[in-house]
Amino acid sequence: MTAQPDRIETRLLRAGSPPFDDGLAPVNVPVVRTSTVRFERHADREAAAQRRRDGEPVATYGRHGTTTHRALEAALAELEDANDVLLAPSGLAAISLVFLALLSPGDHVLVQDSVYGPVREKVEPLLSRLQVSFDYFDASQGPPLAQLRDNTRLIYVESPGSYVYEVIDLPAFARFADEHGVLLAADNTWSAGLLHRPLTLGADVSIQATTKYAGGHSDLMQGAVATRDADLARRLRDTYDGLGLSVSADDAYLALRGIRTLPVRLAQHARNALAVAGYLAAEPAVERVFHPARPGDPGHALWQRDFSGSNGLVSFALRGDHAQAVAFVDALRLFAIGASWGGYESLALIAQPSRLREQHYWCGAEPVVRLHVGLESPDDLIADLDQAFRRVLR
Numbered sequence: 001m002t003a004q005p006d007r008i009e010t011r012l013l014r015a016g017s018p019p020f021d022d023g024l025a026p027v028n029v030p031v032v033r034t035s036t037v038r039f040e041r042h043a044d045r046e047a048a049a050q051r052r053r054d055g056e057p058v059a060t061y062g063r064h065g066t067t068t069h070r071a072l073e074a075a076l077a078e079l080e081d082a083n084d085v086l087l088a089p090s091g092l093a094a095i096s097l098v099f100l101a102l103l104s105p106g107d108h109v110l111v112q113d114s115v116y117g118p119v120r121e122k123v124e125p126l127l128s129r130l131q132v133s134f135d136y137f138d139a140s141q142g143p144p145l146a147q148l149r150d151n152t153r154l155i156y157v158e159s160p161g162s163y164v165y166e167v168i169d170l171p172a173f174a175r176f177a178d179e180h181g182v183l184l185a186a187d188n189t190w191s192a193g194l195l196h197r198p199l200t201l202g203a204d205v206s207i208q209a210t211t212k213y214a215g216g217h218s219d220l221m222q223g224a225v226a227t228r229d230a231d232l233a234r235r236l237r238d239t240y241d242g243l244g245l246s247v248s249a250d251d252a253y254l255a256l257r258g259i260r261t262l263p264v265r266l267a268q269h270a271r272n273a274l275a276v277a278g279y280l281a282a283e284p285a286v287e288r289v290f291h292p293a294r295p296g297d298p299g300h301a302l303w304q305r306d307f308s309g310s311n312g313l314v315s316f317a318l319r320g321d322h323a324q325a326v327a328f329v330d331a332l333r334l335f336a337i338g339a340s341w342g343g344y345e346s347l348a349l350i351a352q353p354s355r356l357r358e359q360h361y362w363c364g365a366e367p368v369v370r371l372h373v374g375l376e377s378p379d380d381l382i383a384d385l386d387q388a389f390r391r392v393l394r
Contacts, residue, residue: 008078008194009263015078016071016256029256032066033249055234057084063246072256076214079193079259080206082226084233086240087247091189091209092118094223098185098205099123099154101239102232105131107153112139112168114161114359116187117352138360139168140298143176152180157203158187159196160299163351163370164290164315166361167299170306174202183232189213192342194262195309199228205236212342213311216258216265219343220251265344268375269312275378276371277314279385285393287317287366312373313341315351317366320393325350325367331388334381341372346381348372 005011018025037059039045045060052058057073059065065073065087073085088094095116103109109127111119113136124134137144139157155177159168170186177184185205186198192213198206208214210222227233270293277291292303293310303310318325329337335348351368362368373381 016074029071031253035062068249072252080226086225088223091223108151109154112157114166115158167302270310272378273312273373290315315370327392334384344375346374
């Protein structure tokens with residue numbers, strides 16, 4: 001028997017690979033599209049339905065996915081060190097799924113105040129209609145003991161946080177949640193599952209927008225929810241089925257193709273972003289650079305302990321006003337203006353001031369520009385930033 005490879009880079013190239021049939025197999029998983037699953041006999045359909053009721057990801061209908069989906073789920077399970085993975089139509093759908101599956105009317109949830117903005121803007125109003133109450137906490141102060149209630153059922157975190165990349169002590173939060181009988185869910189999109197393992201560090205559920213680095217080419221919308229716990233997996237799957245969620249086989253194929261090259265892409269994104277961050281740190285028009293992989297960042301020590309690398313995101317506070325920030329991003333030529341990240345291309349976006357004010361981690365007044373540093377030459381990207389600074393702020 002061949003030993004299981006130790007390195008994640010090797011396992012990701014093999015996870016979900018098509019099996020050999022009469023000694024032959026394609027390299028890539030075929031795209032299997034269907035709405036209806038045919039069965040040779042009634043007994044075969046009954047047996048498959050029973051296996052699905054027992055928790056196996058067996059397809060008795062197209063919405064349940066095909067072998068293409070199973071291959072992607074296997075690769076994401078390798079990334080997240082999970083036993084069960086569910087694919088959602090978007091990252092926000094994955095987040096909503098977790099809240100809807102794990103909370104009931106009358107429950108209370110504690111949410112880190114630097115999470116992805118639509119958690120406040122979309123998920124909280126939805127759950128509030130179902131009599132679920134929300135409180136937000138400052139994660140830099142550690143687990144929120146003072147805000148814990150008898151009806152608290154879930155703690156929801158994101159590390160690094162949105163826009164300015166607050167890194168939290170996830171193992172401490174996991175111990176706290178376990179001591180108080182509360183579930184812990186973590187948004188792991190920043191790491192794409194490769195750089196950080198929330199489930200290994202004690203979280204109950206890990207979520208990511210595979211729209212971002214897993215896809216890697218800005219051509220799909222998708223999310224994923226991962227867990228090791230069989231009971232949680234059943235609760236998530238029951239809600240998933242009740243909501244009628246599904247992902248197209250084509251998008252599953254694209255995400256799986258992206259995962260095959262994820263380690264090399266992320267490594268290059270990280271190198272480019274660190275080069276850009278170093279340039280920004282020396283720029284007189286920049287007040288502060290946000291990047292947890294840089295020494296001196298408040299989260300650097302925790303990042304060194306719990307992460308195996310970084311990505312292409314870097315933000316900076318501009319010594320100027322909002323109008324100058326707008327003029328600056330408009331002056332960029334290689335950085336397009338766009339709200340997403342994780343593709344091969346470089347992007348710039350002005351952080352919404354209202355979202356920054358919601359975070360205890362951010363205490364400044366300057367406009368913040370978020371860059372996603374793509375796979376272009378870092379020298380060209382730095383030159384583009386430099387010409388924009390010269391035109392607007394020097």
